[in-house]
Amino acid sequence: MKSSSRVSSNTVNSMVLGLAASSSQQVQKSSMALFGGLLGQYQKRRLLFTFEDSNNNNNNHNNNKVASNKVNPWLESMRASSPPRINPNNNNNQDDHNKNNSWIVGHPSALKMFDEIMWKSKAKKVVVFLDYDGTLSPIVADPEKAFMTKKMRATLKEIAKLFPTAIVTGRCIDKVYEFVRLGEVYYAGSHGMDIKGPTTKGRNHHKGNNEAVLFQPASQFLPMINQVYKILVEKMKGIPGAKVENNKFCLSVHFRCVEEKCWPALAEQVNSVLKEYPKLKLTHGRKVIEIRPTIKWDKGKAIEFLLESLGYGNSNSVFPIYIGDDRTDEDAFKVLRSRGQGIGILVSQIQKETNATYTLHDPLEVGQFLRRLADSKKACSRQT
Numbered sequence: 001m002k003s004s005s006r007v008s009s010n011t012v013n014s015m016v017l018g019l020a021a022s023s024s025q026q027v028q029k030s031s032m033a034l035f036g037g038l039l040g041q042y043q044k045r046r047l048l049f050t051f052e053d054s055n056n057n058n059n060n061h062n063n064n065k066v067a068s069n070k071v072n073p074w075l076e077s078m079r080a081s082s083p084p085r086i087n088p089n090n091n092n093n094q095d096d097h098n099k100n101n102s103w104i105v106g107h108p109s110a111l112k113m114f115d116e117i118m119w120k121s122k123a124k125k126v127v128v129f130l131d132y133d134g135t136l137s138p139i140v141a142d143p144e145k146a147f148m149t150k151k152m153r154a155t156l157k158e159i160a161k162l163f164p165t166a167i168v169t170g171r172c173i174d175k176v177y178e179f180v181r182l183g184e185v186y187y188a189g190s191h192g193m194d195i196k197g198p199t200t201k202g203r204n205h206h207k208g209n210n211e212a213v214l215f216q217p218a219s220q221f222l223p224m225i226n227q228v229y230k231i232l233v234e235k236m237k238g239i240p241g242a243k244v245e246n247n248k249f250c251l252s253v254h255f256r257c258v259e260e261k262c263w264p265a266l267a268e269q270v271n272s273v274l275k276e277y278p279k280l281k282l283t284h285g286r287k288v289i290e291i292r293p294t295i296k297w298d299k300g301k302a303i304e305f306l307l308e309s310l311g312y313g314n315s316n317s318v319f320p321i322y323i324g325d326d327r328t329d330e331d332a333f334k335v336l337r338s339r340g341q342g343i344g345i346l347v348s349q350i351q352k353e354t355n356a357t358y359t360l361h362d363p364l365e366v367g368q369f370l371r372r373l374a375d376s377k378k379a380c381s382r383q384t
């Protein structure tokens with residue numbers, strides 16, 4: 001299990017690049033060109049360059065002495081090109097939105113294209129898949145306080161009564177259930193590695209039997225994850241603002257509240273732990289490093305599993321709708337594309353490379369979309 005490999009500076013640099021990249025929104029290829037030769041060195045390493053929230057760290061970049069010379073200019077370029085965050089209370093919002101117009105043509109708003117989506121799904125069984133953080137709840141500094149609004153919860157409850165509905169999240173099921181508190185919903189926690197069916201009696205959408213689903217493909221990793229969690233909690237004590245979250249079959253190391261000058265040290269610490277556990281891998285989310293088992297299982301596999309469980313494995317009459325905001329949701333968007341079924345909707349205020357077809361700006365728009373979906377279904381039922 002243990003590996004004696006040393007922490008190479010390249011590995012740490014890659015992690016730092018990942019930290020910086022994952023912390024921000026993704027750049028259109030045309031704007032990458034502005035970085036010129038500098039990006040050329042790195043484009044093979046990363047296809048997507050992201051820089052959400054990097055404005056928060058503008059005051060820290062001169063202090064980033066730990067990072068290598070290569071990393072510093074890369075981070076500087078990302079900051080320099082970082083678009084201002086869109087403030088909903090700011091009248092200049094329209095300008096921000098206009099900048100994204102060309103991208104939006106390729107990924108139109110799911111609200112604007114609602115009638116088209118309804119037409120596509122006509123006579124098909126709609127199944128709704130929803131990410132949690134950044135999709136049903138806004139991104140906040142404290143992961144413990146990522147609450148949904150009451151309105152969102154009421155809409156979600158109605159959606160789950162009308163359609164088979166699953167929340168597919170990086171969180172552990174217990175935590176997301178604490179936020180959602182709906183027995184009508186399927187939950188796929190730990191990035192799909194922990195799947196449970198609805199608990200509310202009589203609210204089961206299975207075509208076949210009525211037993212709740214339970215699937216945990218990474219259960220043998222539980223002791224290892226708990227061990228690594230304890231080690232990381234200790235290690236992160238030395239990094240102000242860092243937080244480790246135990247998501248049962250995976251772990252999140254949050255750096256949203258860590259000053260950028262400490263990112264290289266955080267990356268170094270995480271790497272020093274991970275090199276001892278080759279059966280765990282690392283992925284990046286929104287200002288978070290995710291540590292998970294190296295099994296071939298992700299949100300895409302989870303939705304395939306759920307569709308199969310619902311009796312739609314080989315069905316042409318199913319129309320899955322997946323809404324998510326993060327890189328891990330791309331696995332699900334890809335699955336829908338390759339099945340040629342349903343649609344992916346990316347939640348984003350700015351341009352990103354994505355396998356989704358449509359977009360929504362934020363959880364507020366997600367709520368509006370879900371409300372229209374529920375109303376439309378009820379109107380159809382009244383007609384028939």
Ligand SMILES: O=P(O)(O)OC[C@H]1O[C@H](O[C@H]2O[C@H](CO)[C@@H](O)[C@H](O)[C@H]2O)[C@H](O)[C@@H](O)[C@@H]1O
Pocket residue numbers: 131132133134138139140141142143144146168169170171245247252254256285286287288290326328
């Ligand atoms: O798959 P998701 O439901 O999107 O979960 C992904 C991670 O979401 C949470 O972190 C993110 O949201 C936090 C609260 O808004 C925010 O503070 C953090 O910076 C984001 O990365 C969650 O805490 C993680 O465990 C999930 O893996």
